[in-house]
Amino acid sequence: MNRSWTKIFEILEKEERLIIGLMSGTSLDGLDIALCGIKGSGVGTRVRVLHFKTVAYDHHFKAEVKSIFSRRDADLQLVCLMNERIGLIHAQMVLEAIASWGMQASDIDVIASHGQTIFHAPESLHGLSGYPNATLQIGDGDHIAVHTGIITIADFRQKHLAAGAEGAPLAVYGDYLLFSRAGEDRVMLNIGGIANFTYLPADQDASRVFSTDVGPGNTLMDQYVQQHYPWQYFDEAGKLAASGAVNEELLKSLHAADFLSAGFPKTTGPELFNLAYLEAATESAGLGEMKHEDVMATLCAFSGSVIVESVIRCFGAEGRPSIYMSGGGMHNPVLVDHLIKGLPNAQFFTTDELQVSPDAKEAVLFAILANETLVGNETDYGERPGIPSIGMGKICLPF
Known part of the structure; x- marks a missing residue:
């Protein structure tokens, strides 16, 4: 043999x-x-x-x-x-x-x-x-x-x-086998370049489990930083976003993609959410040149909002899921703050709580x-x- x-x-x-x-x-x-x-x-x-x-x-x-x-x-x-x-x-x-x-x-x-x-x-x-x-x-x-x-x-x-x-x-496959727990509705939220999560129902019914991309996590922010701050690869600790102000017109325009309203499960990538997408959203909002910090604040709010809206679609505004975070975005306190404010009834953890480093x-x-x-x-x-x-x-x- x-x-x-x-x-x-x-x-x-x-x-x-x-x-x-x-x-x-x-x-x-x-x-x-x-x-x-x-x-x-x-x-x-x-x-x-x-x-x-x-x-x-x-x-x-x-x-x-x-x-x-x-x-x-x-x-x-x-x-x-x-x-x-x-x-x-x-x-x-x-x-x-x-x-x-x-x-x-x-x-x-x-x-x-x-x-x-x-x-x-x-x-x-x-x-x-x-x-x-x-x-x-x-x-x-x-x-x-x-x-x-x-x-x-x-x-x-x-x-x-x-x-x-x-x-x-x-992620749905490994998340279910490793992290599902009877009696607790869990969301395994990974904030990588693209944000995605796995829903693990409290009854552990595998036929109800699903995993889906929800939209940009870090990818738009990372691309923008690399374009305008070539000595950086990402917004470390959300410092750029924290120093800017969210532009509501741009934020609304960023939500225009059909993908964001499509049903679960779904998948996407930087092929959609990229600097050309940001440029088109800026033009659609009728905006001229903006401060880099304000763009970063808005992109961070955009990532936060698509995650929040997706979790609400699963559990309703009054839902009380346990959300276990992983991925680079969990190290961005500005982004995490958007999640906490948008989902006040949820409990937030990292997968450290489950004995696996996020x-x-x-x-x-x-x-x-x-x-x-x-x-x-x-x-x-x-x-x-x-x-x-x-x-x-x-x-x-x-x-």
Whole structure:
């Protein structure tokens, strides 16, 4: 028998599997690396986060990725080259992380790699008759497997597309298995480049669980900062937004996208919410040049309002959900203040309360998806669009 498959059968028999989850989001700040000890599967999944670190990308690498990120006119040769380059860089980052934890590659059972999204094209965005939902993540899993010597599960989103969904968000699967709790309505809110949340009903009925994108989280703010403050990548601690004033005319104009009123679940990306969108909203509002701080204050209020409005659509204005935050936006106190004021009956926490670092959560969720690929049995999420009852990920062997 091929020795890689022998290794896989050994992994399947383990009581606890050591799986490294990798996540690199649309903020392009770095690679999140979470080493998880995972027991069981399905609703019996139990996770220990043993180690976690974020390895920052250097400026040159960020610029390379940004040159092909969310661009219809991207250089096809560079896309091809970066698919391999990102895989090799991520592999090296993983090996260095393993060494820093006093371990060896042979100690790790599996790597779960999300890859780097460079374009997201659901039908609701591309609008082309006869073409399916599509998304593209690069950072080849075979390169990671061969360079590290560790079995790698990658390319998770393609099965979601193949089953008729939109390829995002995938958090619903890991959120339900890890965080659902009887007696408490929970919202697992991730404020990344795009804000999304998973609804976990108090009755733990998997057929009622759903995950949805709601609109921009950090992406518009990050893009604006990078355009006008090139020495910065984001509005650290919301300082720019805090120093400006919200422009109500622009805020109203920003809410014009049909996506924002569409039903759940749905998905979007920087392909819609970008600087061209901001420019069109500014022109529609009849506004001239604005102070950068006022634009940032308004973009922050916009992100806050789309999250608030989406939660209210689920629970009503009087709802009392428990909201567990993760993602970079939870570090922006101005944005969080918008949420608290907009949802006065909700209780706000971070996933630290659930023994998972909010910065590590997305990487941990992909480790859970890889565990389900290996040992999971089908969890029934009901007959609903957007949440097929499937396992995801392609297995890449080291040799």
